[in-house]
Amino acid sequence: MKAIETDIVVVGAGPGGYAAAFYAADKGKKVIMVEKDKRLGGVCLNRGCIPSKAYLHAAKLIEEAKESSFRGVTFGQPKIDLEKMRAWKESILDKLAGGIESISKNRKVDVMYGRGYFEDSKTLRVETKEGQKFVKFSQAIIAVGSVPALPSAFDLGNPRIMTSDQALEVEDIPEDLLIVGGGYIGMEMGTVYKTLGSKIVVVEALDTILKGADPDLIRYVKNHADKVFKEVRLNTKVLKMSTSGKKIKVSMQVGDADPIEEKYDRVLVSVGRAPNSQDLGLENTQAEMDRKGFIQVNNRLQTKDPNIYAIGDVVGGAMLAHKASREARIAVDVICGDPNAFENVIVPAVVFTDPELAWCGLTEGEAKSKGITVEVSKFPWSASGRALSFDRPDGMTKLIVEPDTDRILGLGIVGVGAGDLISEGAFAIEMGATVRDIAETIHPHPTLSETIMEAAENFYGVATHTIGKKRDH
Numbered sequence: 001m002k003a004i005e006t007d008i009v010v011v012g013a014g015p016g017g018y019a020a021a022f023y024a025a026d027k028g029k030k031v032i033m034v035e036k037d038k039r040l041g042g043v044c045l046n047r048g049c050i051p052s053k054a055y056l057h058a059a060k061l062i063e064e065a066k067e068s069s070f071r072g073v074t075f076g077q078p079k080i081d082l083e084k085m086r087a088w089k090e091s092i093l094d095k096l097a098g099g100i101e102s103i104s105k106n107r108k109v110d111v112m113y114g115r116g117y118f119e120d121s122k123t124l125r126v127e128t129k130e131g132q133k134f135v136k137f138s139q140a141i142i143a144v145g146s147v148p149a150l151p152s153a154f155d156l157g158n159p160r161i162m163t164s165d166q167a168l169e170v171e172d173i174p175e176d177l178l179i180v181g182g183g184y185i186g187m188e189m190g191t192v193y194k195t196l197g198s199k200i201v202v203v204e205a206l207d208t209i210l211k212g213a214d215p216d217l218i219r220y221v222k223n224h225a226d227k228v229f230k231e232v233r234l235n236t237k238v239l240k241m242s243t244s245g246k247k248i249k250v251s252m253q254v255g256d257a258d259p260i261e262e263k264y265d266r267v268l269v270s271v272g273r274a275p276n277s278q279d280l281g282l283e284n285t286q287a288e289m290d291r292k293g294f295i296q297v298n299n300r301l302q303t304k305d306p307n308i309y310a311i312g313d314v315v316g317g318a319m320l321a322h323k324a325s326r327e328a329r330i331a332v333d334v335i336c337g338d339p340n341a342f343e344n345v346i347v348p349a350v351v352f353t354d355p356e357l358a359w360c361g362l363t364e365g366e367a368k369s370k371g372i373t374v375e376v377s378k379f380p381w382s383a384s385g386r387a388l389s390f391d392r393p394d395g396m397t398k399l400i401v402e403p404d405t406d407r408i409l410g411l412g413i414v415g416v417g418a419g420d421l422i423s424e425g426a427f428a429i430e431m432g433a434t435v436r437d438i439a440e441t442i443h444p445h446p447t448l449s450e451t452i453m454e455a456a457e458n459f460y461g462v463a464t465h466t467i468g469k470k471r472d473h
Contacts, residue, residue, distance in 0.1 A: 003134040006032045008335065009124050010141045011116040011280070014042015016312035016324030017143035018100050024332045025107040032135055033109055034116040034126055039093065040100040043145045043313075044321040046093060051168045052188055054089045056352055059195035063354075067391070080196060082170055118281035121307045125281075139307055139335050142287075142295060143324065144280065146273040146313035154180070154241050154269050160248050161241065161267045164189060173197045174265035178250060180238050182209030184351040186270035187221065190229060191354050193268075200229040201264075203236040203252060212349070213357055214364045216378075217414040220394050221353045228354075241267065275314045292316075299341045301331040309335065323347045346426045350419035355395055358422035361410035361429040362400050374409060375401045377435070377459035379451050381415050383466050386446040392416045397451040399435060401459060406434045417448055424452055435459045 010021045013035035021033040039046055065075040104111050112135070114128035124135040148163035159166070164185050173196045179186045182204030190200045202209070202225070209225070209232065210218050225232050233254055240251040247263040254260070275293045282289065286305035288296045294316035301309045309331040312324030326345060333340035348360040367374045381387040381395035395415020402409050411425025428438060439456035443449045457463040 003123065003136040004032065005136045006030045006110075007137070008032075008139050008141060008332075009034060009116075009135050009137040010143060011124065012042060012143035012145060012312075013037075013040040013100070013111070014143060014145050014312065014324065015044050015321040016145075016328045017042060017141070018104070019325040020141045020143060020311065020328035020332055021109045022103060022107050023329050024335070025109050027332065027336050029332075029336070031109045032112055032137075033104065034112045034114065034124065034135075036113070036115040038113065039097040040104075040111070041093070041097045042143075043147075045096055045100075047165045047168060049321055050093060050096060051089050052164075052185075052192070053352060054092055055085075055168070055170070055192045056188065058085060059192050060354075062195050071391075080173070082172070086170060116280070118284050118308075121285045121305050137307070139309065141301075141328070141331050141335075142280070142303075142308065142310040142314060143312045143328070144276045144314050146319055147276050148185075148270070149272045149274045150269055151271065154238070154267075156241060156243060158243050158248065160243075160246075160265065161269060163269055167193075167268050170196070175199060176264045176266075177201070178203065178248075178262075178264040178267045179270060180267065181270035181272070182206070182232065182234070183270060183272070184210065184353070186268065187225065187351065187353045189268055189270065190225070194228055201262075202229060202232045203238060204232070204234050205237050207234050209234070210351055210353075210357060212363075213351070213359055214398070214412055216364075217357055217359070217396065217398070217412050220355055220396065220414045221351070221357055224354055224394065273313065273319055275316070277314050290316075299343055300334045301327055301342065302334065318347050318349065320347060320349065346429050348422045348426045350422060352419060355392065355415045356418035357414045358418040359410065359412040360422055360426045361408070363410055363412065364398075364400055367400065367409075373403055375403050375459070377401060377455050379455035379458050379463065379466060381448075381451060383454075384446075384448065384451050385465075386448050386450065387415065389446065390416070395451075397421075397455045399438075399452075399455050399459060401435055406436060406459075408433055408435060408438065411452070413451075415448065415451075421448060421452065424449065 007029040008024050008031050010017045010033045013033050021031045024031045062078050114126040117125045119125050126133045167189050177193050177198040179190050179202045182202050194200045236254045238252045242249045248267045249263050251259050251261050277293045287303035287308050295310040295314050297310050297315050311327035313319045330340045330342050346360050351357040378398040382393040387393045398412045400410030408428045413421050435456045443453040454463045
């Protein structure tokens with residue numbers, strides 16, 4: 001069989017893969033994009049970011065309706081049609097995937113559906129419905145993403161033990177749901193299922209949920225979770241799971257206490273993600289993986305094989321769609337001979353809990369662990385007219401500042417819509433902005449974006465809506 005020849009083959013059509021394919025096509029390269037799923041978009045679109053945010057929006061509507069009675073607006077008890085909800089979610093995914101396919105055609109990127117396998121450093125075998133096809137390439141970009149981690153001790157083959165993939169299908173509403181892992185996936189899905197009617201218990205092995213963010217920001221999320229979930233247990237290890245009739249029996253240990261056993265209708269295991277790097281044929285190339293299966297790359301996204309690049313979740317680091325999209329452009333630039341590297345890149349992180357939590361740049365915790373001296377300025381949302389206008393003063397905006405220069409090193413926000421506000425911080429850090437630059441930039445009133453300006457003003461002790469300590473500079 002004659003091989004199809006191309007300049008670049010992109011393996012994986014998620015936010016890293018299709019971003020790489022489109023950018024390479026824009027730069028005049030002949031591109032083939034290979035995707036094993038039936039729908040383009042990768043994990044983010046099909047089993048991650050988009051479906052979870054759709055369900056979170058539905059949950060938000062239910063909560064707002066429930067809480068509005070004291071404002072003089074009363075709604076009836078919500079009726080939940082799970083089949084219709086799933087169909088609505090699927091319609092969003094179909095629309096987005098169709099858009100990617102349409103853009104692929106307009107950019108003349110050939111899409112090949114099937115599993116890719118490297119025969120060698122220049123050849124990709126693709127197992128399609130029509131049979132095997134071979135692609136000869138000059139360069140390959142691997143963007144195959146990740147899968148939910150499921151420790152073997154929890155993998156009983158029982159559908160009542162779910163990963164995020166199954167949880168996003170919302171087959172039913174379990175009365176009692178245990179969530180193993182207090183990271184962003186567990187906390188977000190807990191928000192969805194709690195609103196739909198489940199009693200939620202979250203267990204986390206560490207001494208905090210949402211590890212990586214600053215404790216003063218996490219506190220707002222933890223306080224809300226303590227109110228709406230049945231329980232959030234920290235320093236808790238799950239020892240064993242077993243099937244008990246129509247329930248899952250779970251043995252766990254809280255701190256140094258004696259183990260306890262409880263039964264749940266369903267269990268969601270959200271203890272991280274693993275790179276989707278197996279069965280790619282990488283052993284037939286010079287590309288190398290670490291012991292966890294992450295493909296090893298340098299800051300130009302090059303593997304040890306000069307013809308093969310890798311981006312996104314499969315290379316490790318922050319497993320975020322927007323990081324993969326940025327890496328996609330860097331890889332393509334390097335292939336095309338343009339200078340670029342993944343260095344000093346500000347990658348915002350957003351957790352779509354209630355309230356939302358977002359941060360970028362240096363955190364206060366990182367500064368402390370690295371021995372970096374910083375100053376911190378905070379603005380409480382209890383002093384924000386906009387936050388009070390929709391009854392959500394449970395938030396805070398904080399700046400991490402370099403003392404000698406007043407340069408902004410980091411921004412953290414917790415509160416409703418934090419994810420839509422954090423980009424101003426990323427932009428400020430990328431541009432080397434100072435606190436005064438933010439303080440003297442007019443922000444519209446009344447908006448939540450004002451909290452960033454007032455946090456900057458508060459750094460100098462002159463915030464309009466709070467009383468702060470005056471500074472000499």
